[in-house]
Amino acid sequence: MLVVKKFGGTSVGNAERIFNVAKRCIADYNAGNDVVVVLSAMGKYTDVLIDMAQEINPHPSKREMDMLLTTGEQQSVALMAMAMNALGVPAVSLNAFQVQMHTTSAYGNARLHKIDKDRIQAELDQHKIVIVTGFQGIDKYDNYTTLGRGGSDTTAVAIAASLHADLCEIYTDVDGVYTADPRKVETARKLDEVTYDEMLELATLGAGVLHNRSVELAKKYGVTMVVRSSLNNHEGTIVKEGNKMEKMIVSGVAADTDAARVAVVGLKDEPGIAFKLFNNLAKKGINIDMILQSIGHNGKKDISFTCTNEDADEAKAILTDAMDFESIDVRKDVAKVSIVGAGMQSSAGVAAKMFEALYDANINIHMISTSEIRITVLINEKNTERAMNAIHDAFDLGNAD
Amino acid sequence: MLVVKKFGGTSVGNAERIFNVAKRCIADYNAGNDVVVVLSAMGKYTDVLIDMAQEINPHPSKREMDMLLTTGEQQSVALMAMAMNALGVPAVSLNAFQVQMHTTSAYGNARLHKIDKDRIQAELDQHKIVIVTGFQGIDKYDNYTTLGRGGSDTTAVAIAASLHADLCEIYTDVDGVYTADPRKVETARKLDEVTYDEMLELATLGAGVLHNRSVELAKKYGVTMVVRSSLNNHEGTIVKEGNKMEKMIVSGVAADTDAARVAVVGLKDEPGIAFKLFNNLAKKGINIDMILQSIGHNGKKDISFTCTNEDADEAKAILTDAMDFESIDVRKDVAKVSIVGAGMQSSAGVAAKMFEALYDANINIHMISTSEIRITVLINEKNTERAMNAIHDAFDLGNAD
Numbered sequence: 001m002l003v004v005k006k007f008g009g010t011s012v013g014n015a016e017r018i019f020n021v022a023k024r025c026i027a028d029y030n031a032g033n034d035v036v037v038v039l040s041a042m043g044k045y046t047d048v049l050i051d052m053a054q055e056i057n058p059h060p061s062k063r064e065m066d067m068l069l070t071t072g073e074q075q076s077v078a079l080m081a082m083a084m085n086a087l088g089v090p091a092v093s094l095n096a097f098q099v100q101m102h103t104t105s106a107y108g109n110a111r112l113h114k115i116d117k118d119r120i121q122a123e124l125d126q127h128k129i130v131i132v133t134g135f136q137g138i139d140k141y142d143n144y145t146t147l148g149r150g151g152s153d154t155t156a157v158a159i160a161a162s163l164h165a166d167l168c169e170i171y172t173d174v175d176g177v178y179t180a181d182p183r184k185v186e187t188a189r190k191l192d193e194v195t196y197d198e199m200l201e202l203a204t205l206g207a208g209v210l211h212n213r214s215v216e217l218a219k220k221y222g223v224t225m226v227v228r229s230s231l232n233n234h235e236g237t238i239v240k241e242g243n244k245m246e247k248m249i250v251s252g253v254a255a256d257t258d259a260a261r262v263a264v265v266g267l268k269d270e271p272g273i274a275f276k277l278f279n280n281l282a283k284k285g286i287n288i289d290m291i292l293q294s295i296g297h298n299g300k301k302d303i304s305f306t307c308t309n310e311d312a313d314e315a316k317a318i319l320t321d322a323m324d325f326e327s328i329d330v331r332k333d334v335a336k337v338s339i340v341g342a343g344m345q346s347s348a349g350v351a352a353k354m355f356e357a358l359y360d361a362n363i364n365i366h367m368i369s370t371s372e373i374r375i376t377v378l379i380n381e382k383n384t385e386r387a388m389n390a391i392h393d394a395f396d397l398g399n400a401d
Numbered sequence: 402m403l404v405v406k407k408f409g410g411t412s413v414g415n416a417e418r419i420f421n422v423a424k425r426c427i428a429d430y431n432a433g434n435d436v437v438v439v440l441s442a443m444g445k446y447t448d449v450l451i452d453m454a455q456e457i458n459p460h461p462s463k464r465e466m467d468m469l470l471t472t473g474e475q476q477s478v479a480l481m482a483m484a485m486n487a488l489g490v491p492a493v494s495l496n497a498f499q500v501q502m503h504t505t506s507a508y509g510n511a512r513l514h515k516i517d518k519d520r521i522q523a524e525l526d527q528h529k530i531v532i533v534t535g536f537q538g539i540d541k542y543d544n545y546t547t548l549g550r551g552g553s554d555t556t557a558v559a560i561a562a563s564l565h566a567d568l569c570e571i572y573t574d575v576d577g578v579y580t581a582d583p584r585k586v587e588t589a590r591k592l593d594e595v596t597y598d599e600m601l602e603l604a605t606l607g608a609g610v611l612h613n614r615s616v617e618l619a620k621k622y623g624v625t626m627v628v629r630s631s632l633n634n635h636e637g638t639i640v641k642e643g644n645k646m647e648k649m650i651v652s653g654v655a656a657d658t659d660a661a662r663v664a665v666v667g668l669k670d671e672p673g674i675a676f677k678l679f680n681n682l683a684k685k686g687i688n689i690d691m692i693l694q695s696i697g698h699n700g701k702k703d704i705s706f707t708c709t710n711e712d713a714d715e716a717k718a719i720l721t722d723a724m725d726f727e728s729i730d731v732r733k734d735v736a737k738v739s740i741v742g743a744g745m746q747s748s749a750g751v752a753a754k755m756f757e758a759l760y761d762a763n764i765n766i767h768m769i770s771t772s773e774i775r776i777t778v779l780i781n782e783k784n785t786e787r788a789m790n791a792i793h794d795a796f797d798l799g800n801a802d
Contacts, residue, residue, distance in 0.1 A: 015456045049476070055416045057483040064486070067494050068479035071472035075450070078469035082458040085465070093468050097498040098543045119543070142499045142520070 002124075002165045003028055006038040006134060006156035011171060011230045012076050013043030015083075021230070022083040025129055029089060034124045036163065038134045038156040039080060041072025062107035063143055066136075070096065070144045073133035073152075080131045091129040094119060096136040096144065101155070103137030103145045110137055110145035112154060112217075117162040132159060150211020157214045161221035168223050170210060171230035176237030177202065177209055179397035180253040184385045187398030191251060192235070195242035198251045201340040201374045215239065242342045249350060250341035250395045253388050257335040257381055259289070260312035261366060263304040264319060266326025269296030277303060280322045286311045290336070290369040290378060300326070304367065306336070306378060334366060335384045338376040339391060345372045357394035363387050403525075403566045404429055407439040407535060407557035412572060412631045413477050414444030416484075422631070423484040426530055430490060435525045437564065439535040439557040440481060442473025463508035464544055467537070471497065471545045474534035474553075481532045492530040495520060497537040497545065502556065504538030504546045511538055511546035513555060513618075518563040533560060551612020558615045562622035569624050571611060572631035577638030578603065578610055580798035581654040585786045588799030592652060593636070596643035599652045602741040602775045616640065643743045650751060651742035651796045654789050658736040658782055660690070661713035662767060664705040665720060667727025670697030678704060681723045687712045691737070691770040691779060701727070705768065707737070707779060735767060736785045739777040740792060746773045758795035764788050 005025060012018050029035045049068050053060045077093035084091035099119055103110035123130045134152025137145045147154055153170055160168035180188040196219035203212045209227050218225050228236025267273050278288060286307055294302040307315055312330045319328060344350050354375055358365060363386065367378040379387055406426060413419050430436045450469050454461045478494035485492035500520055504511035524531045535553025538546045548555055554571055561569035581589040597620035604613045610628055619626050629637025668674050679689060687708055695703040708716055713731045720729060745751050755776055759766060764787065768779040780788055793799065
């Protein structure tokens with residue numbers, strides 16, 4: 001079996017942890033598997049490098065920043081190879097140049113084009129554990145790039161895809177993906193399995209175990225992922241294409257408190273007004289999530305939308321500047337609560353059951369949006385945990401089927 | 402003019418020093434020159450990395466060690482580019498992959514094969530200052546290598562050669578090359594110029610301003626080097642092919658206290674005995690410097706030689722094991738003192754004058770060896786400074802011609 005195992009910075013933060021990861025990988029290797037390990041920079045080392053850069057230049061060029069940051073993972077992989085060698089196992093470290101991990105030139109937030117598998121395969125053929133730098137790539141001019149947040153997960157999945165690996169294990173500090181955040185919902189239960197689409201919705205909604213780009217890539221190439229803990233040997237959560245017959249109606253409840261509602265009241269009710277409003281925001285790079293438009297009356301209408309708390313005030317300023325309306329109102333004390341489930345699309349009454357649970361808990365709903373496998377409501381932020389528990393109970397998510 | 406400027410780790414040890422180097426390079430750039438900068442790792446950062454490796458593996462693979470160490474220069478060059486950008490000058494950093502600095506696979510002590518000039522030239526054509534990692538290279542399998550001691554000097558000269566640079570400036574903590582070590586000879590004078598051959602002899606003899614490999618390379622490709630201080634703007638010492646007409650008879654006096662004399666007494670006086678002795682040492686990697694062989698008598702002869710203090714005891718053990726002789730004696734309290742000068746070969750009486758100076762100072766000579774441009778004597782170590790001063794005075798080296 002060929003396994004790709006990805007460990008984050010915390011897992012390689014000091015010599016003891018490096019050896020723990022090394023032993024874990026060696027166990028797989030000794031069981032007869034081909035093992036590729038993807039690592040991030042050690043602990044908070046990326047922050048140390050950012051501080052060094054800040055001291056020199058408060059606005060460093062992104063190209064040079066990536067040149068600096070990529071040294072972090074290179075140190076991790078070299079030290080890991082030394083650790084495995086110390087334990088008597090042949091290992092070799094490779095960086096983005098040596099693997100040839102081709103990306104776009106968008107320094108700081110590049111996208112992977114293509115990963116060459118030849119070098120990794122050649123080293124595996126020599127029965128070595130291959131340790132690869134996550135997070136980094138090279139563009140077509142041989143400049144270093146980095147992949148942005150969650151980049152190492154993406155590297156791991158891309159390598160798994162190019163090598164047709166049997167499994168891509170993502171090690172984190174939690175046991176897997178839960179029906180809800182266990183810190184907020186006591187009866188939350190670890191899921192054995194979620195589909196790519198469910199994982200994507202959960203990630204977007206702040207469940208945040210895996211980065212979206214890695215899941216999208218896994219879905220595209222059919223890479224089976226496992227999210228599991230680096231602290232114990234519990235089985236994790238498998239992320240893969242769902243078997244429709246067995247699929248749960250609702251997999252989990254997620255909440256995102258980083259949401260603000262902007263209500264624009266008394267816009268002129270004429271064609272193109274919504275386009276104009278959202279185009280003004282898009283030009284300034286403000287991302288919109290939920291949208292609610294009132295029915296027009298007396299030649300006026302209202303449009304409400306949600307964005308991140310950070311963007312809300314800027315959105316207000318932009319619209320005040322560019323549009324005609326009666327009033328604009330920003331509320332940051334709101335939160336999004338969602339249910340996600342691949343079975344939802346073929347199952348009636350799911351939305352009704354969710355709304356009933358909230359009604360029974362006396363929680364008011366400001367806005368509603370849906371996708372094929374998700375229903376999201378906007379509520380007052382103070383009700384977030386109560387809402388999650390009410391919904392979790394209503395769908396009996398604490399009990400496995 | 403195209404100038405290559407090399408700065409060591411101390412010169413880039415902190416943000417302030419990085420800006421000092423940046424300003425110095427920018428002055429050249431603003432004067433209309435093309436500027437390539439070669440940097441070592443910051444301050445003692447290489448030692449920090451070595452300590453990290455030691456904690457993981459006391460005997461790390463050299464391949465992985467080079468993978469780890471090469472991150473040091475990459476950080477230096479990225480930060481330097483940021484500093485120059487902060488000062489409003491376009492700059493770009495490049496590492497061994499980006500330049501394509503090809504070397505042998507002798508990790509930790511690789512030799513440069515070839516440096517591609519295309520990328521550096523392309524960046525210069527865009528009017529950027531180009532900042533390149535010293536000390537590092539890549540082998541034909543795309544593994545990182547390092548060039549060993551003095552490697553960054555070699556990188557600088559190799560880049561100067563490949564770009565046909567007008568000048569290769571090596572910045573150090575001294576003003577240039579002196580007629581003798583100023584800490585030992587008060588009247589020592591900075592030389593305006595030395596030939597490659599003189600510099601090579603001086604380097605070998607522990608004057609140690611430049612590493613031999615860089616000087617050899619400069620000689621081979623006719624690169625004009627300048628050794629100068631990073632702490633002031635004094636003119637340095639030019640190292641180039643000598644103009645025979647103007648050449649000084651003696652350029653300098655150098656001493657090397659890391660020498661031991663091994664005397665092997667009562668060897669059988671038969672053909673091949675010297676070959677057998679030195680072959681035994683060579684097989685174990687022991688380098689021999691001076692050699693003295695007595696005239697045989699009564700079927701016996703003696704052979705004395707010098708090596709480093711570190712190798713002396715091992716040499717004794719090897720010979721005791723492998724050869725027949727009456728006795729063997731190791732003396733570590735000896736030193737080599739040499740005069741070097743490209744004019745020596747066409748000038749009679751130089752050796753006599755050196756020996757006279759030592760005789761007048763009542764200093765006994767144990768052994769003598771010579772090359773075309775060098776005369777070396779082995780004396781008691783305690784006499785080293787007195788000998789240097791006596792010779793320096795005899796040749797009036799403190800006064801410029």
